Amino acid sequence: MSIEIQFLGAARNVTGSRYLIKTDHTQLLVDCGLYQERRLQDRNWQPFEIPPQSLSAVIISHAHIDHCGLLPKLVKEGFAGPVFATEATAEIARISLTDAGKLQEEDAAFKKKRHEREGRKTKYPEIPLYTAEDARAVSPLFKTVEYSREIAVTEDITATFHNAGHVFGSASIELKIQENHRQKVIVFSGDLGNWDRPILKNPDLVNQADYVVIESTYGDRTHQDINEASLKLAEIINQTVKLGGNIVIPSFALERTQDLLFFLNRFMSEGKIPSLKVFVDSPMAISITKIFKEHPELYDRETSGWVNNGSSPFEFEGLHFTNKAADSKAILAEKDPCIIIAGSGMCTGGRIKHHLVNNISRPESTILFVGFQATGTLGRLITDGAKEVRILGQHYPVQARIEELRAFSAHADQPTLLRWLKGFKNKPEMVFVTHGEPETSARFTETIKNTLGWQAKAPEYQEKFILD
Structure with missing residues (x-):
C-alpha cells in the first residue's frame, strides 16, 4: 500500500489550506482554500498541481475562504466530483463562495479603473480569479454529512467528521485508508475552537490516529480568558x-x-x-x-x-x-x-x-x-x-x-491545541504542524516534541511524505 500526503497550502503560512492525499486508487483533497496573505496571493493563480478532473473527491473542514475559497477555480478547471462537508458548512460555503466571486469581480473592475488612471501595469490587473457564476457552479457538488457518522468517500477511503468547535459546521476529519487488509488513519484537525465559548458546542476529541495534521495559528500563546x-x-x-x-x-x-x-x-x-x-x-x-x-x-x-x-x-x-x-x-x-x-x-x-x-x-x-x-x-x-x-x-x-x-478568536490557543492532542489514546507516528506563521509553527512543533514526546514536523510548501 502506498499513501502519500502533499502539503499544497497552509504550510509555514496561515491561509490556503490544501492537502493532497494519494493512494494506489485515489487522489483527493482535504480543503481547497484561498491564500489571503498578500505575499502569497500569486499562488491562487497558479495551475493546480494535478489535473482537477483526476481528483476523486474534495473534503471541506469548514466554510472559511482560506479553507474552501479555491473550489470555484477547481470546478472551473474541470473538477466534477463530490465535495463532502457538513450541512451547515455547505450552506454557508454557498454564500461565502458567491460573495468571494463578487468581490473578485468588483476588485478587478476597481483595479482596472485605478490602473488606467495611474498608468500602472501589474501581473493580474483586471481579471477576476473566478466569478460569482463560477462560485455557484460548486453548489450542486456538495454532499452533506453528519457528525460522527462514517461515510465512504472512495472505494478505499472512509471519512468521519467530528465537531471542531471552531465555527458553525466546522469539522475535524478522520480518514481511514484501507488496502490489502491494512489500514492507516489520518486525522486533520481543521481549525480547532476553544472550550466553553458562546453558541457552539465544545470540540470533539478523536482517540485514534497514525498521523495527525494540526493547525497552529495560535500555537505559541495563551488566550486571555x-x-x-x-x-x-x-x-x-x-x-x-x-x-x-x-x-x-x-x-x-x-x-x-x-x-x-x-x-x-x-x-x-x-x-x-x-x-x-x-x-x-x-x-x-x-x-x-x-x-x-x-x-x-x-x-x-x-x-x-x-x-x-x-x-x-x-x-x-x-x-x-x-x-x-x-x-x-x-x-x-x-x-x-x-x-x-x-x-x-x-x-x-x-x-x-x-x-x-x-x-x-x-x-x-x-x-x-x-x-x-x-x-x-x-x-x-x-x-x-x-x-x-x-x-x-x-x-x-x-x-x-x-x-x-x-x-x-475562533482559533484554539496552545493549551487548547495540546488538550485536543492529548485526546489521542495512542502515540501517532507523526504530527504535521500546519496553518501557522513560520515561527509559530516551529515553536508549536517543539512544544509537541517536548510536552508529549511525539514526533512532529512543520512541512514546507509542496513537501511530500510517504505514510508507511
Missing part, C-alpha cells in the same frame, strides 16, 4: 462612546460576527454598555446569521436555553442589518456613536474599507480587531502599528485608537 476579554470589550465601547467616536470592528462574517452579537446583546440587557445602534454591514454575515437561526441543534447548552426561553442572541433593539449598498453608505452619515461590524475580517476587501476611510484618522474612534491578521494584510499593517495606510488607493494617517482582543 473570554470573560475578562468581554469586560475589556465593554470598557473599549464605553470609552469610545465618551469620546464621541465609533467602534469599527473588522469581523469575519462566519462566527466572529455572531459571537459579537451574542456579547453585545448581553451587555446591553445587563446595562454594561449604553443602548447603541449596532450595524452589521455585511450581506454575507447577514445571510450566515440566518443559517445560525436555522440550526439550533448545533448550539451549546447556554444558547439553547436562551432560544428555548423565546429569545435570540441575534435579535435586539438597535441592531440593524444593512444589506443594500445605500444603507451601508447611510452609516457614514451617523452623528451619534455607533458600533459598525463589517467584513472582511483582515480588511482585505469588502465594506470595512469604507468605514476605515471614515474613521481611521479620527482620534475619537476605535478600530477593534477581534481575529487573526495574516502577514501582509491591511489589518496586520494596522495592528503592527503603521502610522499611515493605503486604503482604496489613498493614504490615510492612523490616528484612531487601535485595539486587539485575541480572546475572541
Whole structure:
C-alpha cells in the first residue's frame, strides 16, 4: 500500500489550506482554500498541481475562504466530483463562495479603473480569479454529512467528521485508508475552537490516529480568558462612546460576527454598555446569521436555553442589518456613536474599507480587531502599528485608537491545541504542524516534541511524505 500526503497550502503560512492525499486508487483533497496573505496571493493563480478532473473527491473542514475559497477555480478547471462537508458548512460555503466571486469581480473592475488612471501595469490587473457564476457552479457538488457518522468517500477511503468547535459546521476529519487488509488513519484537525465559548458546542476529541495534521495559528500563546476579554470589550465601547467616536470592528462574517452579537446583546440587557445602534454591514454575515437561526441543534447548552426561553442572541433593539449598498453608505452619515461590524475580517476587501476611510484618522474612534491578521494584510499593517495606510488607493494617517482582543478568536490557543492532542489514546507516528506563521509553527512543533514526546514536523510548501 502506498499513501502519500502533499502539503499544497497552509504550510509555514496561515491561509490556503490544501492537502493532497494519494493512494494506489485515489487522489483527493482535504480543503481547497484561498491564500489571503498578500505575499502569497500569486499562488491562487497558479495551475493546480494535478489535473482537477483526476481528483476523486474534495473534503471541506469548514466554510472559511482560506479553507474552501479555491473550489470555484477547481470546478472551473474541470473538477466534477463530490465535495463532502457538513450541512451547515455547505450552506454557508454557498454564500461565502458567491460573495468571494463578487468581490473578485468588483476588485478587478476597481483595479482596472485605478490602473488606467495611474498608468500602472501589474501581473493580474483586471481579471477576476473566478466569478460569482463560477462560485455557484460548486453548489450542486456538495454532499452533506453528519457528525460522527462514517461515510465512504472512495472505494478505499472512509471519512468521519467530528465537531471542531471552531465555527458553525466546522469539522475535524478522520480518514481511514484501507488496502490489502491494512489500514492507516489520518486525522486533520481543521481549525480547532476553544472550550466553553458562546453558541457552539465544545470540540470533539478523536482517540485514534497514525498521523495527525494540526493547525497552529495560535500555537505559541495563551488566550486571555473570554470573560475578562468581554469586560475589556465593554470598557473599549464605553470609552469610545465618551469620546464621541465609533467602534469599527473588522469581523469575519462566519462566527466572529455572531459571537459579537451574542456579547453585545448581553451587555446591553445587563446595562454594561449604553443602548447603541449596532450595524452589521455585511450581506454575507447577514445571510450566515440566518443559517445560525436555522440550526439550533448545533448550539451549546447556554444558547439553547436562551432560544428555548423565546429569545435570540441575534435579535435586539438597535441592531440593524444593512444589506443594500445605500444603507451601508447611510452609516457614514451617523452623528451619534455607533458600533459598525463589517467584513472582511483582515480588511482585505469588502465594506470595512469604507468605514476605515471614515474613521481611521479620527482620534475619537476605535478600530477593534477581534481575529487573526495574516502577514501582509491591511489589518496586520494596522495592528503592527503603521502610522499611515493605503486604503482604496489613498493614504490615510492612523490616528484612531487601535485595539486587539485575541480572546475572541475562533482559533484554539496552545493549551487548547495540546488538550485536543492529548485526546489521542495512542502515540501517532507523526504530527504535521500546519496553518501557522513560520515561527509559530516551529515553536508549536517543539512544544509537541517536548510536552508529549511525539514526533512532529512543520512541512514546507509542496513537501511530500510517504505514510508507511
